[in-house]
Amino acid sequence: MIDTNQLFPFLMSGLGFGAVYAMSGTGLLVLYRTTGVLNFAFGAIGAFGASITWSAIENNWAPDWVAYLMCIAFCGAVTLGYGLYLAPRYANRDDLNKMLGTLGLALILLGFMFNLWKTEDARVFRLPTGTRRVQIEWFCNSEGKECVFDARISYTQILAVVFALVVAAGVTVYLKRTKMGTAMRAIANDREISSLLGVPVRRIEAIAWLGSGVLCGIVGLLLVDLFGSLDVVLMTWFVIPALAPVLVGRLRHLWVAFFAAFAIGVVEAELNASTWAWPSLYRKTTAYVVAIVALLWFARKRNLVISGRSTR
Amino acid sequence: MIGISNLTVRFGGVLSLAGVTVDFPGGACGLIGPNGAGKTTFFNVLSGFVVPVEGSVDADGVDLLAMPDFKRARWGVRRTFQTEQAIESLTVFDNVRTVLEHTSKHGKDSARTQVLDAVEFCGLGAQVYARVGTLSPRERRLVEVARAVVGSPKLILLDEPGAGLPEAESEHLGTVIRQIPDHVGATVILVEHDMSLVRKCCDWTAVLDFGRLLSCGPTEDVLRDPTVLAAYLGQEVEA
Amino acid sequence: MTAVADDPRTTAVEQGRTAAGSPTLLGKRSIAKMGVAAAALAIGLFLLPAITSTFWVKNLTSAAILAIVAGATGMLYGRVGLVALGQMALYGLSTWITLRLSFATDLPFPALVLIAAVITTIFGVILGLPALRLSGIYLSLITLMSAAGFLVILSEAKFPNGGPGFKGLVQEVTNRSEMRRPDIAIGDFAYYRYVVIAMVLTYLLALIHVVGKPGRAWASIKQSEAAALAAGINTTTYKLWAWALASFMTGIAGGLLAGHVKSPSVFPFIVEQNIILIAVVVMGGVVSLWGGIISGLLAAVLPELFQKIGVSDRWSLILFGVGLTVNLLITSHQLDKAGIRE
Numbered sequence: 001m002i003d004t005n006q007l008f009p010f011l012m013s014g015l016g017f018g019a020v021y022a023m024s025g026t027g028l029l030v031l032y033r034t035t036g037v038l039n040f041a042f043g044a045i046g047a048f049g050a051s052i053t054w055s056a057i058e059n060n061w062a063p064d065w066v067a068y069l070m071c072i073a074f075c076g077a078v079t080l081g082y083g084l085y086l087a088p089r090y091a092n093r094d095d096l097n098k099m100l101g102t103l104g105l106a107l108i109l110l111g112f113m114f115n116l117w118k119t120e121d122a123r124v125f126r127l128p129t130g131t132r133r134v135q136i137e138w139f140c141n142s143e144g145k146e147c148v149f150d151a152r153i154s155y156t157q158i159l160a161v162v163f164a165l166v167v168a169a170g171v172t173v174y175l176k177r178t179k180m181g182t183a184m185r186a187i188a189n190d191r192e193i194s195s196l197l198g199v200p201v202r203r204i205e206a207i208a209w210l211g212s213g214v215l216c217g218i219v220g221l222l223l224v225d226l227f228g229s230l231d232v233v234l235m236t237w238f239v240i241p242a243l244a245p246v247l248v249g250r251l252r253h254l255w256v257a258f259f260a261a262f263a264i265g266v267v268e269a270e271l272n273a274s275t276w277a278w279p280s281l282y283r284k285t286t287a288y289v290v291a292i293v294a295l296l297w298f299a300r301k302r303n304l305v306i307s308g309r310s311t312r
Numbered sequence: 313m314i315g316i317s318n319l320t321v322r323f324g325g326v327l328s329l330a331g332v333t334v335d336f337p338g339g340a341c342g343l344i345g346p347n348g349a350g351k352t353t354f355f356n357v358l359s360g361f362v363v364p365v366e367g368s369v370d371a372d373g374v375d376l377l378a379m380p381d382f383k384r385a386r387w388g389v390r391r392t393f394q395t396e397q398a399i400e401s402l403t404v405f406d407n408v409r410t411v412l413e414h415t416s417k418h419g420k421d422s423a424r425t426q427v428l429d430a431v432e433f434c435g436l437g438a439q440v441y442a443r444v445g446t447l448s449p450r451e452r453r454l455v456e457v458a459r460a461v462v463g464s465p466k467l468i469l470l471d472e473p474g475a476g477l478p479e480a481e482s483e484h485l486g487t488v489i490r491q492i493p494d495h496v497g498a499t500v501i502l503v504e505h506d507m508s509l510v511r512k513c514c515d516w517t518a519v520l521d522f523g524r525l526l527s528c529g530p531t532e533d534v535l536r537d538p539t540v541l542a543a544y545l546g547q548e549v550e551a
Numbered sequence: 552m553t554a555v556a557d558d559p560r561t562t563a564v565e566q567g568r569t570a571a572g573s574p575t576l577l578g579k580r581s582i583a584k585m586g587v588a589a590a591a592l593a594i595g596l597f598l599l600p601a602i603t604s605t606f607w608v609k610n611l612t613s614a615a616i617l618a619i620v621a622g623a624t625g626m627l628y629g630r631v632g633l634v635a636l637g638q639m640a641l642y643g644l645s646t647w648i649t650l651r652l653s654f655a656t657d658l659p660f661p662a663l664v665l666i667a668a669v670i671t672t673i674f675g676v677i678l679g680l681p682a683l684r685l686s687g688i689y690l691s692l693i694t695l696m697s698a699a700g701f702l703v704i705l706s707e708a709k710f711p712n713g714g715p716g717f718k719g720l721v722q723e724v725t726n727r728s729e730m731r732r733p734d735i736a737i738g739d740f741a742y743y744r745y746v747v748i749a750m751v752l753t754y755l756l757a758l759i760h761v762v763g764k765p766g767r768a769w770a771s772i773k774q775s776e777a778a779a780l781a782a783g784i785n786t787t788t789y790k791l792w793a794w795a796l797a798s799f800m801t802g803i804a805g806g807l808l809a810g811h812v813k814s815p816s817v818f819p820f821i822v823e824q825n826i827i828l829i830a831v832v833v834m835g836g837v838v839s840l841w842g843g844i845i846s847g848l849l850a851a852v853l854p855e856l857f858q859k860i861g862v863s864d865r866w867s868l869i870l871f872g873v874g875l876t877v878n879l880l881i882t883s884h885q886l887d888k889a890g891i892r893e
């Protein structure tokens with residue numbers, strides 16, 4: 001039923017994807033809490049940024065590290081631009097219409113990517129961490145041939161996990177310890193009262209947009225390395241499974257979302273270790289099933305809105 | 313008569329209603345109190361949107377709390393909301409008809425007569441086929457009243473129907489509300505901040521403060537009650 | 552009757568009491584509307600096929616099928632206030648069921664489509680029953696998640712091609728069977744007319760609901776669920792009713808698609824298509840069923856039109872994104888001017 005030799009290698013690759021889910025989740029959640037916008041263009045922006053990096057490396061426009069920075073800068077700029085110029089125009093709309101606005105942006109970006117790059121060709125670039133691998137051999141027998149834990153992992157996987165931890169911890173400290181972070185939490189609780197109390201709402205929103213944009217650039221680069229190629233459609237809609245852990249955290253609890261992200265990544269990967277065919281064929285449904293279950297869990301109690309106030 | 317006993321509602325750690333016991337004698341009754349006193353919560357309990365932790369509501373011998381929310385309208389509870397909620401995309405006629413067709417069974421002609429009677433009662437005869445979206449705030453409030461009186465309601469809850477209306481307009485609204493008990497035979501409970509409207513419509517009034525019953529009785533007596541005046545201190549009573 | 556009405560402006564009521572029906576049903580405007588609809592139907596059925604090639608008739612067939620899905624989605628959005636982002640999954644499910652049934656049975660084509668639509672409705676209701684307690688963004692997300700999950704399964708299971716087993720798949724292409732069409736609509740032109748008539752019938756079904764008691768209940772729910780409950784409306788039942796109707800319409804469309812393309816690929820059902828659908832539905836307008844037809848034309852004909860004039864069909868994607876954005880900007884601006892916050 002389970003190929004036990006495969007469990008450990010798949011755990012390692014699952015942690016890599018879990019880390020990317022966690023980073024995306026952090027970006028999506030903090031932005032949603034601060035601005036009320038669930039950014040469905042997160043994946044599309046990242047894919048666009050990564051495509052720019054690919055072009056820069058392919059055409060030798062700049063040294064590789066500059067190409068990587070171009071991706072992050074592009075993602076930060078586009079996200080911030082949307083946050084500064086379009087998002088405020090939807091300020092009076094509900095969360096649903098705010099989300100539809102970002103779906104519009106996702107379609108536009110996807111369309112431009114199709115037009116600007118030959119997206120049907122395989123496009124590949126590797127991060128410097130992707131080409132170097134480390135062999136893990138733990139608890140080996142005396143000859144050193146049979147090991148309990150045996151896997152080859154890339155530095156990108158390690159980098160992703162470390163990054164995800166640093167980002168989530170950094171955001172937590174920022175929200176708890178800094179003045180801007182406290183203001184951000186105030187906005188998440190009640191934006192009208194915060195604005196009346198003199199919290200600089202627009203500036204804090206801009207910080208949230210920029211931060212999540214930078215994260216989305218990093219996620220874009222990591223995904224190309226982890227997927228092994230640059231598939232703009234796959235990356236654009238990566239935002240949907242990435243939302244699953246955020247929903248487990250009820251769009252609210254950062255660390256719940258963080259651990260849910262790793263759990264989803266690991267389960268998705270470990271289903272490959274099954275010797276039956278169907279768990280590995282349908283393993284990509286993991287995130288969606290988790291999201292659906294989480295949403296139905298919300299639905300246990302009805303939430304009525306009466307004159308702008310919730311009964312829950 | 314609507315008998316409320318020991319009604320208690322808790323949100324998290326906060327007591328919104330703390331053991332309220334009061335009997336509404338019938339006719340048009342006022343329910344007043346400062347902001348946050350629990351008036352709207354009280355209405356939400358009667359409409360079934362909020363489940364109390366304790367207490368009972370006896371409406372003409374029927375245990376109201378045992379009924380699911382949407383069935384209470386069939387029994388005869390009607391309600392309006394603080395923010396006006398007439399359906400913008402429908403005509404006045406269809407607005408009123410919607411309530412009637414979901415609360416009682418009628419033949420087509422009898423339903424038509426009842427809807428038109430309710431519309432006429434509220435003085436909206438000229439706008440009966442106008443879309444609610446095109447009406448003035450006063451007319452929309454009247455549509456809500458028409459929705460509340462159609463059919464055979466037993467208990468009508470009006471949540472600040474005069475909010476946002478100029479004095480002359482709420483004057484007309486008051487005349488309509490005043491006539492509801494005689495016209496349809498229902499008990500009306502009116503939550504209102506405008507004391508002149510309460511005076512005009514209600515013979516009997518109850519006062520809530522911090523989720524507790526502060527006072528109740530004939531409106532004029534209640535409004536002169538020193539404890540009531542103290543509760544409103546800082547919130548001037550328009551005497 | 553003791554009318555409080557302070558003046559004799561009760562003429563409309565008096566007229567209303569004597570008139571047989573509500574003026575909205577038999578007024579001049581509704582007769583004019585019916586005339587326009589009849590003329591449009593005549594053009595769609597006879598003029599368009601007469602002046603176009605097989606290529607365009609096939610595209611118009613796709614447009615009419617998509618118009619059914621768009622009409623259902625628009626009805627949910629515009630009438631009940633529910634934004635479904637997973638309609639394409641139900642569409643694909645019905646296509647799969649129709650194909651599978653067509654290889655397994657000798658049932659006539661309309662029976663295949665109807666059975667598939669009913670099974671699709673059952674699936675829609677099973678998901679909708681718990682999900683409809685959610686509203687707004689959460690309902691949209693659960694539909695999108697379901698669609699994404701369904702796509703994973705469909706990509707693996709693929710569409711039946713006449714093979715054995717539950718999946719009905721056979722590897723050797725030589726043996727592959729095709730979906731049959733109704734005897735009266737074998738050719739592409741005849742099938743186009745068949746689809747248009749089916750579209751009109753589903754639209755009539757939707758219209759009967761919208762102008763009747765369910766439509767009024769939906770309008771009430773859309774405005775405020777609390778107010779609807781207070782008016783005695785069983786909101787769960789009526790939301791589920793709308794959901795089931797939309798699933799049924801989408802199911803019919805799925806069945807018609809099976810007959811149209813005969814051996815479908817997964818492409819029409821990918822996640823992107825759900826987003827495109829909501830974009831064209833918003834662009835077409837959600838208040839009237841005409842919007843559904845416009846949406847269908849936008850989604851099915853526009854990309855082909857772009858290719859014909861030598862522009863990449865990918866531009867349509869950008870156009871849909873821009874259309875959705877512009878539409879949101881306009882409605883937000885209008886709400887802003889009216890001082891309304893959602």
